[in-house]
Amino acid sequence: MCRWLAYSGGALPLNELIYNTQHSLVEQSLDARISTQTTNGDGFGVGWYDHCEFPGLYKETRPAWNDANLEDLCVHTRSPMFLAHIRAATGTAIQRTNSHPFRYGRWLFCHNGLIHGFSTLRRELAVRLSPDLFLHMTGTTDSELMFLLALNYGLQDDVYTGLARMAGAVEELGRANGVEQPLQMTLGVTDGERIYAVRYSSIGKSRSLYHSRSLSAVRDLIPPERRGLLDAFGEEAVTVVSEPLDDLPELWEEVPEATFLTVEKGGVTRREFAPEPP
Amino acid sequence: MCRWLAYSGGALPLNELIYNTQHSLVEQSLDARISTQTTNGDGFGVGWYDHCEFPGLYKETRPAWNDANLEDLCVHTRSPMFLAHIRAATGTAIQRTNSHPFRYGRWLFCHNGLIHGFSTLRRELAVRLSPDLFLHMTGTTDSELMFLLALNYGLQDDVYTGLARMAGAVEELGRANGVEQPLQMTLGVTDGERIYAVRYSSIGKSRSLYHSRSLSAVRDLIPPERRGLLDAFGEEAVTVVSEPLDDLPELWEEVPEATFLTVEKGGVTRREFAPEPP
Amino acid sequence: MCRWLAYSGGALPLNELIYNTQHSLVEQSLDARISTQTTNGDGFGVGWYDHCEFPGLYKETRPAWNDANLEDLCVHTRSPMFLAHIRAATGTAIQRTNSHPFRYGRWLFCHNGLIHGFSTLRRELAVRLSPDLFLHMTGTTDSELMFLLALNYGLQDDVYTGLARMAGAVEELGRANGVEQPLQMTLGVTDGERIYAVRYSSIGKSRSLYHSRSLSAVRDLIPPERRGLLDAFGEEAVTVVSEPLDDLPELWEEVPEATFLTVEKGGVTRREFAPEPP
Amino acid sequence: MCRWLAYSGGALPLNELIYNTQHSLVEQSLDARISTQTTNGDGFGVGWYDHCEFPGLYKETRPAWNDANLEDLCVHTRSPMFLAHIRAATGTAIQRTNSHPFRYGRWLFCHNGLIHGFSTLRRELAVRLSPDLFLHMTGTTDSELMFLLALNYGLQDDVYTGLARMAGAVEELGRANGVEQPLQMTLGVTDGERIYAVRYSSIGKSRSLYHSRSLSAVRDLIPPERRGLLDAFGEEAVTVVSEPLDDLPELWEEVPEATFLTVEKGGVTRREFAPEPP
Numbered sequence A, B, C, D: 001m002c003r004w005l006a007y008s009g010g011a012l013p014l015n016e017l018i019y020n021t022q023h024s025l026v027e028q029s030l031d032a033r034i035s036t037q038t039t040n041g042d043g044f045g046v047g048w049y050d051h052c053e054f055p056g057l058y059k060e061t062r063p064a065w066n067d068a069n070l071e072d073l074c075v076h077t078r079s080p081m082f083l084a085h086i087r088a089a090t091g092t093a094i095q096r097t098n099s100h101p102f103r104y105g106r107w108l109f110c111h112n113g114l115i116h117g118f119s120t121l122r123r124e125l126a127v128r129l130s131p132d133l134f135l136h137m138t139g140t141t142d143s144e145l146m147f148l149l150a151l152n153y154g155l156q157d158d159v160y161t162g163l164a165r166m167a168g169a170v171e172e173l174g175r176a177n178g179v180e181q182p183l184q185m186t187l188g189v190t191d192g193e194r195i196y197a198v199r200y201s202s203i204g205k206s207r208s209l210y211h212s213r214s215l216s217a218v219r220d221l222i223p224p225e226r227r228g229l230l231d232a233f234g235e236e237a238v239t240v241v242s243e244p245l246d247d248l249p250e251l252w253e254e255v256p257e258a259t260f261l262t263v264e265k266g267g268v269t270r271r272e273f274a275p276e277p278p
Helices: A025-031 A068-075 A120-127 A129-137 A141-153 A158-175 A215-221 A224-233 B024-032 B066-076 B118-126 B130-134 B142-153 B159-176 B215-221 B224-233 C025-031 C068-076 C118-126 C133-134 C144-151 C157-176 C215-221 C222-234 D025-031 D067-074 D118-126 D129-137 D142-152 D159-178 D217-223 D223-234
Strands: A003-013 A044-050 A056-060 A079-087 A102-103 A107-115 A182-189 A195-201 A211-213 A238-241 A252-254 A259-264 A268-274 B003-013 B044-048 B056-062 B078-086 B101-105 B108-116 B183-190 B194-199 B211-212 B238-241 B253-255 B260-264 B267-272 C001-012 C043-047 C058-059 C078-086 C102-104 C107-115 C183-189 C195-201 C211-213 C237-241 C253-254 C259-266 C267-274 D001-012 D044-048 D056-058 D080-084 D102-103 D108-116 D185-190 D195-201 D211-214 D239-240 D253-255 D259-264 D267-272
Touching: A003 A025, A003 A068, A003 A107, A003 A182, A003 A195, A003 A259, A003 B056, A025 A079, A025 C253, A044 A068, A044 D259, A056 A068, A056 D067, A079 A182, A079 A238, A079 D067, A107 A120, A107 A141, A107 C183, A107 C237, A120 A141, A120 A158, A120 B130, A120 D217, A129 A141, A129 B118, A141 A158, A141 B118, A158 A182, A158 A195, A158 A259, A182 C259, A195 A238, A195 D025, A252 B078, A252 D067, A268 D118, B003 B024, B003 B108, B003 B183, B003 B194, B003 B260, B024 B078, B024 B142, B056 B066, B056 C068, B078 B108, B078 B183, B108 B118, B108 B142, B118 B142, B118 B159, B130 B142, B142 B159, B142 B215, B159 B183, B194 B238, B238 B260, C001 C025, C001 C183, C001 C195, C001 C259, C043 C068, C068 D159, C078 C107, C078 C183, C102 D159, C107 C118, C107 C144, C107 D253, C118 C157, C118 D129, C133 C144, C133 D118, C144 C157, C144 C183, C157 C183, C157 C195, C157 C259, C195 C237, C215 D129, C237 C259, D001 D025, D001 D067, D001 D108, D001 D195, D001 D259, D025 D080, D056 D067, D080 D108, D080 D185, D102 D142, D108 D118, D108 D142, D118 D142, D118 D159, D129 D142, D142 D159, D159 D185, D159 D259, D239 D259
Parallel strands: none
Antiparallel strands: A003 A079, A003 A238, A044 A056, A044 A079, A102 A107, A107 A182, A182 A195, A195 A259, A211 A238, A211 A252, A259 A268, B003 B078, B003 B238, B044 B056, B044 B078, B101 B108, B108 B183, B183 B194, B194 B260, B211 B238, B211 B253, B260 B267, C001 C078, C001 C237, C043 C058, C043 C078, C102 C107, C107 C183, C183 C195, C195 C259, C211 C237, C211 C253, C259 C267, D001 D080, D001 D239, D044 D056, D044 D080, D102 D108, D108 D185, D185 D195, D195 D259, D211 D239, D211 D253, D259 D267
């Protein structure tokens, strides 16, 4: 449906990952390889952290591949943590407020997948939001609603629990409305300190998700001419991606089904992910 | 906040009213005269009826004054009934789904004004919608929500009642939340057969609204060189507008405060408008 | 590079060919089959003839597949002749003025292909334009310049000659600048009465081009459930397309290399196309 | 016609001048005070210098006042030199390539004003460009052509001469074509080291232009609560603006007619500006 990437490490110009890799995110917008759709041209967004209190956001409705502003922004912006997303819409409008990532305070959130039966479930999911979070709903996607629900269920205090209860709410409500396998998702969540990611689906066949192996570990495996870029990443650099950014399989590790990932200071920890009662 | 016009009469090229009048709607987008804001550049929309089952819609986020597509559409489209709106946003995103008019089946709806305290009231208003109408909410404006609430309260069966109960719901909920005078509106509603319009505000000082006097009645009052256009309108032509389209005051009649207007086959009937319990 | 279609026949709602066929132009914007690029998402345009003196134009920068306005326009507009184009850019900006078709008076023009070495040749080609035609250049594509050159060389008086001299100018200038095979094109040109089309390239391997066989001839060949649509086309309906609109090969005839096509009142005539000295 | 500002000094978040001043550039987009047009809503652009070889650019077609991306970019970007422009079009298309500033290598250029009779002069001016500069023409404004002409006449070697010869070419060509007073302009030009600005018109009544007085000089004149911002500017900060950014006239000095300004390291030097033979 969509493709995304998250980066954490030494401050890096955004274009190194978004444009310059062998199979970059911008290239994926035109020609994704292991996606259910090869074209992800229904808008895009990038959020980044810097010296400011809140992360910056640039979101557009046009395809990433033909946006000159995006290229300039990515060349001129260096960040130790950023989250970028290219969209293939599943029925909702092409507008900036439906482009990912979504922002709430320090938090950024993006999603690949969908809620099956969302037309049936939308109101029931939305009414579970507090008035403040309901007001914060600026678009109409299932993805934004998933983020707001996770916030509603405590994401800011405990990311795992917030996401697990959100998933639980979607599945509970879906099944109550005759949708047996309502949830299909990979999620990327950042707070400026850590990347959290989830690969999960009710049916147990989730969209693809990978993360880079520890750079220090893979350094010797890769061709010398590419090491410079790795060095630039810093020793603690990790990327989490919908699909690998190049043709070097030894650089990428597939995230297993039903997994919750935490990336912090170059370390990647995994935990099984299971929905919880909302 | 915004400006709009509705037309009913003989099939007319849209550009005659949207571009060619002395003080046209497109000119108002750049320089409205009796609006609270002179610039209405936050998107626009036009809906028109023809041989098709449902009205056509063209909505954009750019200012009406610089949209070449709008000009071509208006030159090439003839319609016996159309509704056009230029937007000055009051806090919600500039996106097509927030441009007026809004469409539901055969119905079109546009609004000038706002719900005061909408940030407090949004969730409470939205949860009153049926799941089907909630799903139909594609944008995030107070205006669209007013339309969906009116549909929820029976607008399709009885326009007056649907709108009066919507207004009642907004005022009741507003006052319960400490907003004494929550509603400010002029509304334009069409179903392909009739134009309905309302001028109302909780505070009793509503945005401006006018309608053309019966063309056959005013024919002799106006300069000969403009009569050709009037003839083209047909004998039953009526326009309802936020502000007059020219400097001929004898052509325009101000709609009084708290009034519900029905335009049908060239006739304009008035009725007092008062909110009703939802 | 791009895909296009032209229609001439009984007045038809534009959406029948642009949206509703098995392999419609909108589907080709996301997934073209026999194009050098599968995605044609860098804007689009449609021009149509009606009761007005000049054809109408709707051009946008977003992909055709996600433009709600285009869908409404195509449902609500009926025309006996229209020309639609989806763009895959070859280096020039994504802006409405670079979307095809281009308009000059009653004439519309669209192009699939490119001028090789255009960066070298642009100024030399442009200075051949008369001041009036130079001023009419509102975008920066090789395609628009080809149209203006053809106008410069007399297209309005004799379409074949205008296009042949334009092609001659491009090849002459290209070769003088070391570009041996500068021209690659299929062209669609309309004046409201006839469709003219060309398939030509300096290298002799041109982009694909097809036209429908005479409808009366193919009527019995196709499934009964699709005949209604054919009937709607009228007996004189012809479509010229970059690639077939369905999987019925018997409906489509490939246009040979180096061919100039004229479609008039349902008849298709062919003539060899060869560049002429400018 | 348009409004612009240039800043040179200590690295400053762009939003301090573009959004946060009493009468900021974004406010001027909706409500300019001493412009020939109060609304400057036909697109905008900002260029900024940083650690990269070339300046960054963000240009859009929507009004500056309603672009959420611009606000984020300005909050998150700090620069010691930037140039921002809001556009009121004078007949050419609303597209990113027609938004200012224009970029060529390290150089940025913006313009307020117009070439009278541009429709007559466009081709003659354009053919004076070298093929390389002609190719670099990505839009269709008189402004971009003025920049390319100045480059053609040596702006990179000697800014004054390049601009004076450009002005000479426009006036010479204008008068040869019956346009007595063809040029109306204020110009902002930057190379990352200096701001150059010109106020000039053939008729001797040019668009307004101001620059801030030396900050160290005005420090004691202004209210204590605003000094913090001035301190942030650094001792060498200078802004050049189409109209003052606040209601403190003692902060701003009007640039006289026919003046060429150079801003370098906080110092402002003036020189009379007179067109030269091209």
